[in-house]
Amino acid sequence: MRTPRDFVRVWKQMEDVLFPALRLSTHERALYVHLLRHSRLEARRTVRVSRNNLARAIGLCASTSRHYLRVLARKLVVRFLERSGRGCLLEVLLPHEIVADLAHSPASRDLVFAVREVERDSAGQPRAWPRSGxxxxxxxxxxxxxxxxxxxxxxxxxxxxxxxxxxxxxxxxxxxxxxxxxxxxxxxxxxxxxxxxxxxxxxxxxxxxxxxxxxxxxxxxxxxxxx
Known part of the structure; x- marks a missing residue:
């Protein structure tokens, strides 16, 4: 993302498509935004994080942050490239890249919520989807x-x-x-x-x-x- 217009476009994609499509929880959203801030907003596709530093950054305990990081990987939002004593090297995907991957990946069939066109109300705002049972x-x-x-x-x-x-x-x-x-x-x-x-x-x-x-x-x- 090189211009403010690019940032606005990505933010709209997150709010209007990605978050409602995957039903990301508040903690999952905070984690994704933090990773996006330190990767794609810095013109990099990857970021290296340690469990403890990540936990402090988003205000969670280490085990909980590790759990949500694995959830994001399962939902194809991030990819683990390397794991070592220095932490995890992650590739952070943009919303349109995530949706494209889900559309062509067999793993998308295992997600609780499928990516689909966002329904909108009469004012043009995204309508909340019902919780899956x-x-x-x-x-x-x-x-x-x-x-x-x-x-x-x-x-x-x-x-x-x-x-x-x-x-x-x-x-x-x-x-x-x-x-x-x-x-x-x-x-x-x-x-x-x-x-x-x-x-x-x-x-x-x-x-x-x-x-x-x-x-x-x-x-x-x-x-x-x-x-």
């Missing part, structure tokens, strides 16, 4: 349960096929979404006790109470990273 479908729930091996993500107790809950790793009240990378299978007890805690904070509390062992906690961290 797709994640509540039985096939989706079955995939989540199978991924967890039929056990609670937290306490690892076996789950009855018809008596368990979908739990948000990052709670909705903290900006969490309802995609497969942020949903796990949980027993009703863990789901109720966890409340508005993040998954890591909840299991840390279980560890302090000696409900889970150090070995189980390490296993939990591996499973959390693999989401």
């Amino acid at each position: 797709r994640y509540r479908g039985q096939r989706f729930r079955a995939r989540i349960l199978h991924r967890e091996g039929g056990r609670c993500f937290y306490c690892r107790q076996p789950l009855p096929p018809d008596a368990w809950a979908l739990d948000h790793v990052v709670p909705v009240c903290h900006g969490g979404d309802s995609t497969s990378t942020n949903l796990v299978a949980a027993c009703f007890s863990c789901n109720s006790q966890k409340g508005q805690l993040s998954a890591k904070d909840f299991v840390l509390a279980l560890r302090r109470k000696k409900v889970v062992t150090s070995t189980q906690f390490s296993s939990f961290l591996r499973r959390l990273r693999s989401l």
Whole structure:
């Protein structure tokens, strides 16, 4: 982007097309704008970020910022080019590039919200799209349960096929979404006790109470990273 007119055009594409099309959460939007500011606005396609510096820049904890960065990559908004001790090298795409990639990528079929023409009201303003209930479908729930091996993500107790809950790793009240990378299978007890805690904070509390062992906690961290 070389001129103020280019910036205005990109901003309109973000607000009118990209954000409503992918239903980016507030945190996802903040992260994307931050990455865009330090890449394309500086006439570069890439930016190198570390998890801690990124977290401080957008006001989130390191694990949460890492989660949302992976969500943006899954939604084809950014691309991981390199990972090292110096951080991640990311390619940051402009809105029209993202829409073009989604239109030709098989991965777009797995997104909760498909990119489509934005509906507008009588005043010409983008109309909000209804929230998708797709994640509540039985096939989706079955995939989540199978991924967890039929056990609670937290306490690892076996789950009855018809008596368990979908739990948000990052709670909705903290900006969490309802995609497969942020949903796990949980027993009703863990789901109720966890409340508005993040998954890591909840299991840390279980560890302090000696409900889970150090070995189980390490296993939990591996499973959390693999989401």
